[in-house]
Amino acid sequence: MPQEPVILLDSVTRRFGQAVAVQDVSLSIEAGELVGFIGPSGSGKTTTVRLLCGILAPSEGTVRVFGKDPLHFSGRDRARIGYLPQHFLLYTGLTVAANLNFVGGVYGLGFRERRRRMQQVLELVELWGDRDKQAGELSGGMQRRLAMAATFLHDPELYFLDEPTSGQDPILRRKIWTWLRDLQSRGRTLFVTTHYVGEAELCNRVALMDAGHLIACEEPQALRRRAFGGDLLELVTHREIYAYLRVLEKMRQVRSIEVRAPDRLVLAVDDAGRALPEVLNTLQAQSLAPESVREMPPPFEDVFERLIRQHQRRQQEEAQEAQP
């Protein structure tokens, strides 16, 4: 019997008055996945998280978390969830330890277990030595770590982390992703929003949002292929490129060619591993010796930009077709 997905969104739309924040989003996430929810500001990421947490009700469609409607969660269901909001929401007047003690109490942890978990998570986020400091005295990065510790404290099965790395320095961002990968390795399910597209690579799957639409939700590599029509090969030459273009255009494996510079071509191929030796052999057969040919993983900025542009173009075409 197939296991029920931990998160299921089926044709979910959420409106605020006339404005549509999330439109017709469908998504399924299995237990143990680390899913990155990526998109520009205002694309509907936080609204989706709030729908999944049961803070907002969908205008249309169905939301299921652990197979239940989050609007009707029991206390026990809520205790299975860890939620990190976008902004620091702990009490600046209380110490680090007092804040965690409070959160532990809210989640019903006994005093002994609370102390044990508090030490664990504070050591993890490297705040154990600062446990007697007031939260208001901590730096922004430390406050973020404290908030994460509060989210980790009751060891939930499912995490909703809204922009956990927002505004953090690169070192802390890397640490945070290490913690998240660690949680995933222990079987936890994580739903992480971010606007740092480079972080997409660290997820199992990436869901891309734009203007309330879910454009794609796939593994990072699959997204690249989808954006560029396959894998990319970068070819650098010291001769003029037209001879190369004439040869490459005829190759079956090459789906498209983009001239990036007078001496630089980018080829889209189905499978870079198989296409690379074939390209080299074909060029050599034509007495063409490029300076270099290598697989080029495109930066995710380019992947998302391309996917968003494609989506927008498709929407425009659909809109034009819909006009009488």
Add this chain to the structure above:
Amino acid sequence: MRGPLRVLAFIGKEVRAILVQPQLLLLLVAGPFLILLAFGLGYRPAGPTLRTIIVQPATTDPRQALSYYLTSIGPPLKVTQVTPDLAPALRKLQQRQVDLVVVVPADIRQTLLNGQNAHLVFYHNAIDPTQVGYISAVVDATTSQLNRAILQQAVGEQQANSADYEQALLQLRDSLNQIRAALQSGDRLRAAQLAKGVRLSGGLMAALWLFAADPFAGPTAPAVHLADDARSLDDALSSPQSDPQALNDALTKAQNDVNSMLQALQTSRRIPPNVFVSPLTWDARPISAYQPSYVVYHSPTVLALLVQHLCITLAALSLVDERTLGAVEIFRVSPVGPNQILVGKFIAYVLVVAMTAVGLVALLVFALKVPVLGEWPWFVVVLGALMAYSLNLGFLISAWARSRSQAIQMSMLALLGSIFFSGFFVPLTDFVAPVRLVSYSLPVTYGIELLRQVTLRGEPPQMVYLAALVVWAAASGFAAVRLFGKLFVSK
């Protein structure tokens, strides 16, 4: 088991949040303590002294001057100047250098003799209705005192003058004795001559009697009979056929009248003039065992007001703070419910306010000597009910308010409403019925009445009031839970 842990989490959080703020703690504990102490040591309900200028004609005989009486009356009037010039006195009044200017009319005696009232004018420069009322009461009391003083002097003078009247009565008694002697010696002619004089004198004495002697004797006084009896004696002696027995009776009656008048005159001369002027005195006797001073009487009121204010302020800000901080969003995703949050906060604030209340009650009992004549358990019950309603009202404000400033404004309105409508300054009976509803929606109205009953009267609290307080506490708590719970409903 997890439910109590969640409630405990809020209790711990709220108490810690207060304990880690020494200034707040100081304000919560020492603030009300100092207010109560300042009230106890500084409240002196006696009206203020009125600095007074007397304006009277320069020609007034100093011994007859009204200023003499006004000066001798003493507080609250403090005569600073006696002058014949009204304008400079009014200027000083305008500049608030004095509080009262009394203008004495020119010739009081002549005005009275003309059958008219002599009119005093008291100028003041107050606009505060309470002060105006106070000045009116002082003016009324002063005028009454002046009237009494004038009458007292007049009565004293009259008593001194009554010696002449007594002399005249003694002469009348001699004349009657001579008539009896003349009749016994058979000299009826001399008796008749003397009777004419007695008739004349008797009528005159009777007419003057009202001014000379006993004002309390009424219409049956001997003076009324003397005129008739003297006339009957004269008529009997003038008639040759008069019955000797009737003649003797008339003579005896006239002699008795004169003797009675002499006796009454002597009695009335022994009555001090102030008894004549103020025949009735009064003495209010409370049946309650304990009569508190002003400070003691108002101390439970101040305690109730402080407890209410503390509770409302703490509770009114708490939920607003959670909401504006965004913590409510976290709570909504967590297993904690609105009821557990409110119960946790409620218990935390009860602990904090109870700690403050213990300090305040110790101050009342040991420093201000306010007795708790009733039973301590009732005192605790009343204070607990007052705290419960005040906290729930604060939570209701907090659940309703959209911002911290709104919550603060509403708390202040509750405080202002309590000062005006709780019976603190103005008795509840002075308000029309619809406004009294406001009074009876305030926790402190019940708190004041119930605490006074328990502390100062030594009675158990009036059950209707206590029940009303409990019902209000339950209703406001229910409303607060419902309103706060709406924040947990997904939209």
